Amino acid sequence: MSPALQITLIATIVAVGIAAIGYFGFKISRSTKEMGTDADEATFTTLHHMSIAVPHLEQGLTREGAAKSAKALRRLLNCPVLLITDTRSILATDSGIEFTAALEEEAGKAYSTALGTGKTQVNRSSGQDFVAAPIMVGDQAVGTVTALTPRAGAGFVRAVSEVAVFVSAQVSTAQLDENKAMLLEAQMRALRAQISPHFIYNSLNAIASFINTDPARARELVIEFADFTRYSFRRRGEFTTLAEELEAIDRYLLLEKARFGERIKVSLRIAPEVLPTQIPFLSLQPLVENAVRHGLEAREDGGVISITATEDGLYAVIGVEDDGVGMDPEQLASVLAGTTANMHVGLRNVDVRLRQLYGNANGLIIDTAPGAGTQITMRIPKFRPRRPASIED
Known part of the structure; x- marks a missing residue:
């Protein structure tokens, strides 16, 4: 084999090797970034928003604490509007849309019923639903978590109820x-x-x-x-x-x-x-x-x-x-x-x-x-x- 052919062959082998290393390195990098599943990412996101809300609920249902925790809880539920109420009024509203008087009236129907029954309620109206879940201390409803969504499916209703259970635990500890x-x-x-x-x-x-x-x-x-x-x-x-x-x-x-x-x-x-x-x-x-x-x-x-x-x-x-x-x-x-x-x-x-x-x-x-x-x-x-x-x- 002539020296020129040998040099050409060696150069080809080196080029293929570099390409192979680059390809497998790219695959390894991608696989490392994708080690977490969608479920893992959702879990971490949920825990993150809950950890933000917890310190603001340590004093119970206060206006200041509700206002700060409502933002994190709305992001957790990924809904347009989230309210936290006590037994008399709305303590905090976090909204990504204009919260009109009409919306407030519809929300009131949902959370008033939830407070009276101690159970999660859905108030359905044209094009939007309010889901209100009671915040319980013992067997007494002391407030609600109320969320607006375009259409409340079973999964969303369950999610709002679980968030209310989480808030109930913090409020009970404060009590x-x-x-x-x-x-x-x-x-x-x-x-x-x-x-x-x-x-x-x-x-x-x-x-x-x-x-x-x-x-x-x-x-x-x-x-x-x-x-x-x-x-x-x-x-x-x-x-x-x-x-x-x-x-x-x-x-x-x-x-x-x-x-x-x-x-x-x-x-x-x-x-x-x-x-x-x-x-x-x-x-x-x-x-x-x-x-x-x-x-x-x-x-x-x-x-x-x-x-x-x-x-x-x-x-x-x-x-x-x-x-x-x-x-x-x-x-x-x-x-x-x-x-x-x-x-x-x-x-x-x-x-x-x-x-x-x-x-x-x-x-x-x-x-x-x-x-x-x-x-x-x-x-x-x-x-x-x-x-x-x-x-x-």
């Missing part, structure tokens, strides 16, 4: 958060009610006893009493710092010492690094009050209350210990379970609040026995849990 907040507020009021009659009566009696014998001491105690009650009945959120709670406890113990004198001794061991820790408001003071009322008051010679706070990784570990009369563990279990009334109410309320805020693993840890004193420990995460709304007491 549970609101109920939880209301329960926490009720427990806070119960703690304040516990403080009011017993502590106020005894403190005023103690102050009165010094008016004639030691007026300066009486004035000092009046100031401490005013500061403590101002803190206890403040109208701010449900959290405070450990430092603020300890200041209130110091005032409380000064007033109790006015009654008991040297019968009550206090030991404090507080790590400075945990002082800024956010703790539930009135969570530590009831433990100290329990130590005084149920631990030391029954002893003629009183005793010692030890308050400690240390850092343990992501937690602040806070303890209140007394060497008083102690408690029966079985009776204590009944108190914490809520089956024994009018005893150690503060302990139960604090325990319930801690579990609601931080989970069941973070309730009070109590070690006690008759005649052996009581040691109460709580572990507070250094982070504050997210609340659905601030509670003003």
Whole structure:
């Protein structure tokens, strides 16, 4: 074979090879891009629109949240008009066409019936259908998702119903958060009610006893009493710092010492690094009050209350210990379970609040026995849990 023919043959082989590589590379590239099926793409699109809607529904059915979520839900259903209503009116309208008064009237017929029956309704009129599906909280319709489409087939009706179920789940969660907040507020009021009659009566009696014998001491105690009650009945959120709670406890113990004198001794061991820790408001003071009322008051010679706070990784570990009369563990279990009334109410309320805020693993840890004193420990995460709304007491 001549050199010229060899060169020609080699060049041809190289050209064919390059063409083959290019062809298979193109096919591989196309197959990579087409790895997702139409069903996969639809799923991802659905999840995307739902993820956009979720944050705006976390506060329940509000006008602002409905307005922001309606846009994503209309894209999800791919319909010309989508409405979100409550039981009285339209909260939000997202429309790709002019939403006329006539359309609003037709929509009203659909969502009013859906609210009344608690079932998805279709209002058919010339050339367009409104599908209204109820937003349910429990067995009660609290609103609707209402969508306009040229012709509502079974698939579209089912899709609107499923979107309403999705919205119902978000609204129900918001309702549970609101109920939880209301329960926490009720427990806070119960703690304040516990403080009011017993502590106020005894403190005023103690102050009165010094008016004639030691007026300066009486004035000092009046100031401490005013500061403590101002803190206890403040109208701010449900959290405070450990430092603020300890200041209130110091005032409380000064007033109790006015009654008991040297019968009550206090030991404090507080790590400075945990002082800024956010703790539930009135969570530590009831433990100290329990130590005084149920631990030391029954002893003629009183005793010692030890308050400690240390850092343990992501937690602040806070303890209140007394060497008083102690408690029966079985009776204590009944108190914490809520089956024994009018005893150690503060302990139960604090325990319930801690579990609601931080989970069941973070309730009070109590070690006690008759005649052996009581040691109460709580572990507070250094982070504050997210609340659905601030509670003003």
